Amino acid sequence: MLCAASVWQLCKPPSHVFLCQSDACIKNSSDKYHPQGSYFLRSNILSTKLVGKKVNTNIDSTYLLSRRPGTAMETRAAVSVGSESTLSQVVDFKKLQNGSDIRGVAVDGVEGEPVNLTEAVAEAIGAAFAAWLLDKKNADFSTKLRVSLGTDSRVSAKSIQSAVARGISGAGLDVIEYGMASTPAMFNSTLTVRDDLFCPVQGAIMITASHLPYNRNGLKFFTSDGGLGKKDITDILSRAEKIYHVMSNESTEAAAAVADKIVHSVDYMEQYTADLVDAVRKGAGGVERPLEGFHIVVDAGNGAGGFFAGRVLEPLGAVTTGSQFLDPDGMFPNHIPNPEDKKAMESITKAVLDQKADLGIIFDTDVDRAAAVDSSGKELNRNRLIALLAAIVLEQHPGTTIVTDSVTSDGLTTFIEQKLGGKHHRFKRGYKNVIDEGIRLNTVGEETHLAIETSGHGALKENHWLDDGAYLMVKLLIKLAAAKVSGEASGSKVLSDLIADLEDPAISSELRFKIDQSHPDIGSGGFKAYGEQVLDKLDQLVASDANLKKAPVNHEGIRVSGYGGWFLLRLSLHDPVLPLNIEGPSMEATKKLGEFVLSAVKEFGALDTSALQKYVA
Numbered sequence: 001m002l003c004a005a006s007v008w009q010l011c012k013p014p015s016h017v018f019l020c021q022s023d024a025c026i027k028n029s030s031d032k033y034h035p036q037g038s039y040f041l042r043s044n045i046l047s048t049k050l051v052g053k054k055v056n057t058n059i060d061s062t063y064l065l066s067r068r069p070g071t072a073m074e075t076r077a078a079v080s081v082g083s084e085s086t087l088s089q090v091v092d093f094k095k096l097q098n099g100s101d102i103r104g105v106a107v108d109g110v111e112g113e114p115v116n117l118t119e120a121v122a123e124a125i126g127a128a129f130a131a132w133l134l135d136k137k138n139a140d141f142s143t144k145l146r147v148s149l150g151t152d153s154r155v156s157a158k159s160i161q162s163a164v165a166r167g168i169s170g171a172g173l174d175v176i177e178y179g180m181a182s183t184p185a186m187f188n189s190t191l192t193v194r195d196d197l198f199c200p201v202q203g204a205i206m207i208t209a210s211h212l213p214y215n216r217n218g219l220k221f222f223t224s225d226g227g228l229g230k231k232d233i234t235d236i237l238s239r240a241e242k243i244y245h246v247m248s249n250e251s252t253e254a255a256a257a258v259a260d261k262i263v264h265s266v267d268y269m270e271q272y273t274a275d276l277v278d279a280v281r282k283g284a285g286g287v288e289r290p291l292e293g294f295h296i297v298v299d300a301g302n303g304a305g306g307f308f309a310g311r312v313l314e315p316l317g318a319v320t321t322g323s324q325f326l327d328p329d330g331m332f333p334n335h336i337p338n339p340e341d342k343k344a345m346e347s348i349t350k351a352v353l354d355q356k357a358d359l360g361i362i363f364d365t366d367v368d369r370a371a372a373v374d375s376s377g378k379e380l381n382r383n384r385l386i387a388l389l390a391a392i393v394l395e396q397h398p399g400t401t402i403v404t405d406s407v408t409s410d411g412l413t414t415f416i417e418q419k420l421g422g423k424h425h426r427f428k429r430g431y432k433n434v435i436d437e438g439i440r441l442n443t444v445g446e447e448t449h450l451a452i453e454t455s456g457h458g459a460l461k462e463n464h465w466l467d468d469g470a471y472l473m474v475k476l477l478i479k480l481a482a483a484k485v486s487g488e489a490s491g492s493k494v495l496s497d498l499i500a501d502l503e504d505p506a507i508s509s510e511l512r513f514k515i516d517q518s519h520p521d522i523g524s525g526g527f528k529a530y531g532e533q534v535l536d537k538l539d540q541l542v543a544s545d546a547n548l549k550k551a552p553v554n555h556e557g558i559r560v561s562g563y564g565g566w567f568l569l570r571l572s573l574h575d576p577v578l579p580l581n582i583e584g585p586s587m588e589a590t591k592k593l594g595e596f597v598l599s600a601v602k603e604f605g606a607l608d609t610s611a612l613q614k615y616v617a
């Protein structure tokens, strides 16, 4: 059978193989070689550098496996003999993209949510990432590339991890499995230098769907340059789709045999947690157990963050009694592991008060987001967490710019600029947008040390701009410990005092308007173009209302102040949704803002504004 067009192909001459990429190549070579003996390349893992090159090898079995030391050329390909994919499920790979992550349904059982992140899909994605990495690193056969894999606590974690490992190792790259880890730890593994842990790795993958329900899973990718962006993910998914189409049960079995031999397992969290412990000790003036005398309760929501109690806080001397949901449970039976979730925050607050603890710390499933609760039960999340971190960072770097997402409060701007003497750069929603903006500002001469979202994602320049919820908490711990060591204060009051002047909005609401994509009003531009029309209309009407004023600088959607409060209507980053955030000094004020928005958008039939109608009623 001939090789399929548009996938990487391997045509087999008698004693060597010829790598080619197009139909023309097959045709041109068919006289000389035997096209009937052509081989499909199971994955498009070969570097573009190899196209058209002859590779001396012996194909005497079904698979050409990777790494054959001592030969003139190490072949990184696993190939399956001329058969088309035997995988029957049709998968829309584009739908698996969620901004700069991959997300899908990995477990059956929820009505209307068919599985689209199967093991075969995950294997194809692993192979595609390997191909992307080989190209990115401009790797030739003498380069040894390693990829680390970690997971959160999801029920599908192990099977997806093994599938991704098969894809990568089948492509000839080394795989280091960490098992349960955290998203920031995975990025860290691209920076750590430690031979016994096979670090640094050149690529890292965290298998997680953050706080989403148990049936979902996903992948986040890193190199030492940071998290991959949207374009990279589109590229990886398009490679994965091609790979998927030439995969078969036999090729999976062969890749599994390679994986069995070359996948290593290590406890990388030992290194990552040691780094966190060191950071607190250093910040507290070199004291071995600077948290002695503190009682700190951790809530991991049955995600991957349970390590923080036993491997970070306890070695620093803190008591962690009453910590909850530290054991991983991918069904998340207690509450959603999400510091933005009301119930999750109520749960950790109750634990702090019940235990009479000094502080509570809560993480999302994969520990890239966090929030805290002080000893009085005051939630230190959203604007308050940003204010707190801004206060700490501005003590170290007076006048610096703090980058945040778009839904931050006006009170936060006043606090950062008037109280702390910093500059508030309110940017867009999306942690990657926020962090990238922080990095960009520094390159154009505007000094910034903190980029943070209300969601609890945050990154500091001093920590390689690593999006790390655990490191945000480390900054709070350093503040606590240093105040105690210097005799300045004890307990979490030192934190609450830092944000005593932050004005909290009396009312803060988020309403999300769904756009019905099957509505006849949705034109060829789809929901995005439709959403833009809604925003344009709103924009026009603002000018005609004397009570309202458009924000002079705004990077996303339409932000307007009025009645002592503000609203922001914007397009969701991922969904056919227009989220509306409203804040104000009273319900009366926020209702007035809501009424205005409703009057502007009510003519848009594809928009579900029922939540707003209820809100203003």
Ligand SMILES: O=P(O)(O)OC[C@H]1O[C@H](O)[C@H](O)[C@@H](O)[C@@H]1O
Residues within 6 Å of the ligand: 405, 429, 430, 431, 432, 453, 455, 457, 571, 572, 573, 574, 575, 579
């Ligand atoms: O635009 P939205 O639908 O509100 O979603 C925005 C949010 O999406 C994800 O959860 C990202 O992790 C966040 O960084 C981002 O802020």
